[in-house]
Amino acid sequence: MTPDDIRDEILDILSTIAPDEDLSDLKDDVAFREQLELDSMDFLDIVMELRKRYRVQIPEEQYEQLASMASTVRYLEPIMKDKQRAG
């Protein structure tokens, strides 16, 4: 997957986790929490969804890498570069 594919996938996961939020103006360099009403359970859901879709394992001490879109894509890029898009 390319960084753009990963970004799309994260957006897709976010749209299921926060169905009431408008994601079209999401700024990649700003923390999710500053733009969306996300709590720690929401981040756990992102982790579970990535595992379900791609068998990607994110250890608890790395959860902070998911703070913003930019940091998430940067963290996932080497892990997901050989993965195929699901579905």
Next chain:
Amino acid sequence: MPRDFLKNVRREYDVIVIGSGLGGLTAANVLGRTGYRVLLLEQHYKLGGLATWFRRPGGHVFDISLHGFPFGMIKSCRRYWTREIADSIVQLKNIRFDNPVFSLTTEFNRDDFTRLLIERFAITQETVHRFFDTVRAMNFYDDQSMTNGQLFERFFPGREDVVRLLMEPITYANGSTLEDPAITYGIVFSNFMSKGVFTFQGGTDHLIHLMERELRNNGVDIAIRSEVDEIQVRGGRVCGVRVGDRTIGARAVVSNANLLATVNRLVGPEHFDRTFFNDASAVRLNNSSTQVYMALKPDDKIDESTGDLLFSSTAPAFRTDLLLDRNITSRTFSFYYPRIRPKSPPRCLIVSSTNARYEDWADLAPGEYEGSKQDLIETTLDALDRYVPNCRERIAYIEASPPRTFQRFTQHLGGSSFGTKFEGLMVSRELPKHVRGLYHAGSVGIIMSGWLGAINYGVIVANDVDAQLTAAAIG
């Protein structure tokens, strides 16, 4: 021959969940939905743990702990259960406090508490905002040395009345005391006292029925009346459970039993290193409860202005020892109006809840025990009369549950109704590092207690189990 409750149970599963409190139910549902073969075992004949109800002659249905939970339940139920469950959650809008120091009604959200603190308690807006922001920013990893008492002293020095307003509901919800770490209060306060308090329309039985249906939809096998005697461990990893003479294999076990019972009784000391076992043994149980259940005669109605939840007290001050004393001065009355159960005959019911010490009731002789129960009933009626005039003549059915009833029903050590104290959370989280495949999701550490805490902790532990089983599958 007795009925075999394990008749349709397979020889082995990916995951066995022991106990069907909200944490166990939710862990089972999330794992079942993910595609694992899951077995849920419950010692009682009903699912739900303390999320429960009972029926009495005359068409009365009593809920034990339904009123009330935080706003976050809507999101958690929608995501980890079903839309139908989430859509049945309704707000309780009339929350009252009545004690010798103040008497007031609140919508139970940040705006209204802010207004009350400024108008009724003459606290400056700046202090109120600073307090709310400080507790909101509290994090599990923060310094744990500050107690709730110290937190309040910092913001509202000498103001017992403010402490009472901000603390009494949390004590009702999860057994917190002024001596517990402030971070546990901060996290719960921000969830519970910021966006109102809620209940489940249809009653606890309807909720648990919907959850059971969803579990079956997700392929989870369920066996009631199946008390686990042992979690079996071989070579440092979980291999299954034993129920009587029946052994069922599993790659992971999630215990929703009390943490101390899980370590001591279900697994056994021999499977842990001494340091960890000592840490686990040092975890303090939380207190138990007493409740009194009252049903009005079928044609009698309580005026809804009486409130949905009423934190009442005759104690001059708010102190932990007074809260737990057998000479009860504080009671939380939950009023159940007909609208809570729209499909049942219209009834008004009242449940009085008070935190209590198990040891105060444990060793009473039978006669003394019955006498104490009767005394509990009489003093409760005395206290209720102020809010429901002539309640003695109006009540058709009344029954008391001391801590021993909680113990018998849940099999929790010491009849604990809020699991363990804060230090239990660390032990609960560390279990899989000591015995591979062993997990615990139950009331620990206040944060993970109450309805929302229990559900969310079930999800957190289900995620850990999924991570372990996925790692094993990838190799």
